[in-house]
Amino acid sequence: MQTPAVGRHEEIARLRAAVVAAASGAGRFVLVSGTAGIGKSWLAEHVGTLAAEAGLLIVRGNAVDDAGMPPLWPWRRAARELPELAAALDTVTEPGGGPAGQRFRMFSEVADVLVAAAAPSGLLLVLEDLHWSDPTSLALLTHVATETPRTKVLIVATAREPMGETLLAHQPDWLRLPHFQSLSVPGLSEPEVRYWLEQRGLTPDLAQRVHERTGGTPLLVRLVIDSDMGTGDDPLLSVPGIRRLILAQLDRLDTADVEILSAAAVLGERIDTELLAQVYGAIPPSEPGAPRDQTGDPVARALDAATAAGIVRRFADATTGFTHALVRDAVYADLAPSRRAACHRAAAEALAARGGPDSAVAGAIATHWRQASGCADSPSGRQWSRRAARSARASAAYAEAIRFGQWAIDAAGASASDAERAELLIELARDEFAAGWVATSLDHCVEAGACAEQADRPDLLAEAGLVVQGVTTPTVMTQLDLLCGKALRLLEPGEHPDLIARILAQRALSAADRGAGVRARELSDQAMRAAERSTDPDVVLDAIHARHLSLAAVDFLDERTALATRAIEIAADAEQPLARLWGYVWTADAALQRGDLPGFDNALDHIELLADRRRLPIARWHLLRLRATRAALIGDFPAALDFDTAAHELAVGIGDYSLAGLHHAFRGMYAVIVGHIDRAELTAALASLAFAPKITIAQLFAPLLHAMAGDLEEARALFAPFRLLPDTLEIGPRWAGTVYSVGLVAELLDDAETADRVFRAFGGREHHYAADGTGALICLGSIARIRADNARVAGRLDAAVDLYHQGLAMDTEIGARPFVALGHLGLARTLLARGDLSAAREVADRAAAAFRRLEMPYRLRSADALLTDITAATRTADPLTRREREVHDLVATGMTNREIANRLVLSERTVETHVRNILAKLAVTNRTELTRGPH
Structure with a gap:
């Protein structure tokens, strides 16, 4: 008998209201939760009836209590009723974007499919038993729920209380959604x-x-x-316990029926009758020697009897299963360990014989083998766990891939060779790195490397050294260098040319990241020469990437441009959209350094095409970041900030916090341009530095921000270790940005000695524009202007004037209006220092007018303050007012007071007053002395 609708009127009313809201275009997400047996599934079925009456399309999925459940299983079950959803779930198999990007693209496709399916009359998505769900399914649910508040999508999910850590981790995100409702179902009164x-x-x-x-x-x-x-x-x-109470129902069944139900409990809550028949036929009777009834269909008879006893039932989707998870759990727990292991072994063998795609069966088979053998040596367990990990990896379900990978290692036991163990560890490390578990991944790489050395397999040693990439933490780079160095010494060039090229590229990237520019260029050159013999485009692209990074300075602009062009060509032929993206990003950056804005915009057009056609979130992020850079360069600051905010939100959505951290770096450089940072921004930016890579340019942000906020003593203390950098830093990635930051802090602290070092370091590069060379964070206009700022602080005033004029011409040519205004401000300061007051006033007026047009109030204050200083300096140099100077000059020509009054349209008495003031200020006794020489 089904549980009646006793005491559920309020819950039904809330679900009916959710159906009505969704049908009218106001999406809802309802989480029905409660203890086991409370009636969550009954409510889920009832909301389906309500939705059908309202004309909503209904799709259902459910998780199962089975460690072999494939990743995204609830969604794939739902996709049976919505084929477009199945296609969207397979989007992750498309290349490009990296692990995070692939998963984000798939999530977006799923959300789009559900919204489109709901558009005509609404859609109800029921996802049951989320307490058993995999992390990837929950992450997808969070994404879909975020995308559907103003659509006709109603999501109803069920979960058991108390909730586990995996489910609880998503609760804060759900609670923040305006359309989320928590429906906790109480016990009956x-x-x-x-x-x-x-x-x-x-x-x-x-x-x-x-x-x-x-x-x-x-x-x-x-x-x-x-x-x-x-x-x-x-x-x-x-009955002394609930478990016994539940098992009391089995007392109505005969021994054969109980044996069949016990085997069914091993298979899960839902019962696959064909598989159950195979398992039951493969295991011996529970009582040795006892005959079995071979007439008819014993499985069908047992299920009929169990249905009559209320132990199993027929579900709305036409499947058969235990009436509740508690019933299945009690039956499973009552099995003797040896009997349980035999059933699991039979299930694994039956599933393997049945066949099917690994995405559907590998996880289940691996789970049955693990339950059958525990963690003992098990060749079959190792094989299927490895296949299950591979299948999960293909769905970007890295948490599940890690679990299966660890199972494979457990099943390998002591019987596995060192080479086999190294292979398993490398596969596990790759999944851990893809999931963001860098430290754990590195540990397994080191362990794999040791096994590879023992097995005399330098190729596996090299593979271990290539797992972790792009991490600049010194300890990580040291470990990777050790692995790669050992592999490089042991690899035979004739046998492993591709691995050697990749190892050299990896080491070049590592050297470039730690600031060893010369070494990076040497290694990247070797990698390029090694890759020339390769037919694998990935190997060539790896070498190009390393070479480009090692040359990330204006000194190597032509070679970098050629590398970008080559990367685009190879990537197009090899269908590598991510490599094409990098090629266009490099092209855009080189165009900025040349001041070629049409070339920059053309590269952005190609990036936008990649973002749209390939649905690469990382391409969209670069597009937004570069648009922010472009807008800031020409002074469209509202657009720049909007683009930056959109990029930041996308990075958070992707889950790549290394990208998200660049948001604070951009805001910091924006503050540099506008000349102001408030305390809230300062606090947020300084907090973000705790998560930034420990590289010099990031560490320089602390003294820079403090200096901008006026905390000069703190800034000086933090800046002290960096003052000699311009003399010692090798040319390479981030060199220009780092040296520029040193010069900026030196200017704010009026540090002439350090400013002079920066002035000399930038020598010969003033005909280029300031972009980093590794993917522009922001462009700061001409290097000539930057060098002029440092020349001025260093006291090289004549050189500063020449450089300001050069920078003004360059920035005017590309329409970099904020930097034209900043150039005029710097030039005016220099002219004031040289005593050219009239020219200083004219240039400062231009700066003030430009800052006013650009709505840069803090810079306008600086220009106004400078004009005040120029006025004060003028008064010091000439004690006479402007009118007094006019009268003085006319007196010097011999004109009388009356003649002067007529000329200047003044009264004669006023002229007399001016003459008296002039005589007093110039300390002369009579007007005759005014005609004898200049005063």
Whole structure:
């Protein structure tokens, strides 16, 4: 018998309201939660009835209590009723974007499919038993829920309380959604239990005892009602536990039926009758020598008997299964360990013989083998765990791939060779790195390297050294260098040319990241020469990437441009969209350094095509970041900040916090341009530095931000270790940005000595523009202007004037309006220092007017302050006012007071007053002396 709708009127009303809201275009996400047996599935079925009455399309999926459940299983079950959803789930197999990008692209496709399917009349997506769900399915649910508040999509999910850590980790994200509702289902009250008893024709006097012992849980209430209560005994007193209460239902079945149900419990909550028949036929009777009834269909008879006893039932999707997980769990727990292991072994063999894609069966088979053998040596367990990991990896379900990979290592045991163990560890490390577990991945790489050395397999040693990439932490780079160095010494060039090229490229990247520019260029050159013999485009592209990074400075602009062009060509032929993206990003950066804005915009057009056609989130991120750079360069600051915010939100959505951290770097450089940072921005930016890579340019941000905020003593203390950098830093990645940052702090602290070092370091590069060379964070206009700023602080005033004029011409040519204004401000300061007051005033006026047009109030204040200084300096140099100077000059020509009054349209008395003031200020006794020489 089904649990009746006793005491569920409020829950049904809320679900009906959610259906109506979704049908009208206001999406809802309802999480139905409660303890086992509370009636969550009944409510999920009931909302399906309500949705059908409202004309909504209904798709259902569910997780199962089976460690072999494939990743995204609830979604793939739902996809049976929506083929477009199945295609979207397979989007992750398309190349490009890296692990995070591939997963994000798939998530976006799934959300788009559901929204499109809901557009006509609405859609109900039911996902049951999320407490058993895999992490990837929950992450996908979070993404879809975020995308569907203003659509006709109703999501109803069920989960058991108390919730596990995996499910709880997503709860904060769900609670922040405006359309999320938590529907916690309580136990029945005592009056509701009494009503149920009355409906069954039973005495209501038992209501209090039944309610006390079951807590009002409908499943347990039903079990009590279905027991033989007519005997007058209290079944809850005679049965010492819920498990025994549940198992009491099996007493109605004969031994053969119980054996079949026990085998079914091994297979899971839902029952595959064909598989159950195979498993039952493969295991010996529980009582040795006992004959089995071979007539008819024993599995069908057992399931019919179990259905009559209320142990199994037919579900809405036409499948058969245990009435509740508690029932299945109790039957499974009652199995003897040896019997349980035999059933698992039979299930694994039956599933393997049946065949099918690994995405559907590998996880289940691996789980059965693990349950059959524990962690002992098991060749079959190792084989299927490895296949299950490979299948999970193909779906970007890296948490599941890691679990299966660890199982494969456990199953290998002591019988595995060193080479086999190294291979398993490398596969596990790759999945861990893809999941962001860098430290754990590195540990397994080191362990794999040791096994590879023992096995005399330098190729595996090299593979171990190539797993972790792009991590600049010194300890990580040291470990990787050791692995790669050993592999390089042991690899035979004739046998492993591709591995040697990749190792050299990896070491070049590592050297470039730690600032060893000369060494990086040597290694990348070797990698390029090694890759020339390769037919693998990935190897060539790896070498090009390393070479480009090692040349990331304006000194090597032509070679970098050629590398970018070659990368684009190779990637197009090899269908490598991510490599094409890098080629266009490099092209855009080189165009910025040349001041070629049409070339820059053309590269952006290609990046946008990649983002749209390939749905690469990393391409969209670069597009937004470069648009922010472009907008800031020409002074469209609102657009720049909007693009930066969109890029930051996308990075957070992808889950790549290395990209998200660049948001604070961009805001810091924006503050440099506009000349202001407030305390809230300062606090947020300084906090972000804790998560930034420990590289010099990132560490320089602390003194820079403090200096901008006026904390000069703190800034000086933090800046002290960096003052000699311009003399010692090798040319390479981030060289220009690092040296520029040193010069900027030196200017803010009025550090002439350090500014002079920066001035000399930039020598010969003033005909280029300031972009990093590794993917522009921001462009700061002409290097000529930057060099002029440092020349001015260093006291090289004549050189500064020449450089400012050069920079003004360059920045004007590309329409870099903020930097034209900053150039005028710097030039005016220099002219003031040289005493050229008239020219200084004219240039400062231009700067002030430009800052006013660009709505840069803090820079306008600086220009106004400079104009005040120029006025004060003018007064010091000439004590006469402008009118007094006019009168003085006319007196010097011999004109009388009356003639002067007529000329200047003044009264004669006013002229007399001016003459007296002039005589006093110039310390002369009569007007005759004014005609003798200049005063």
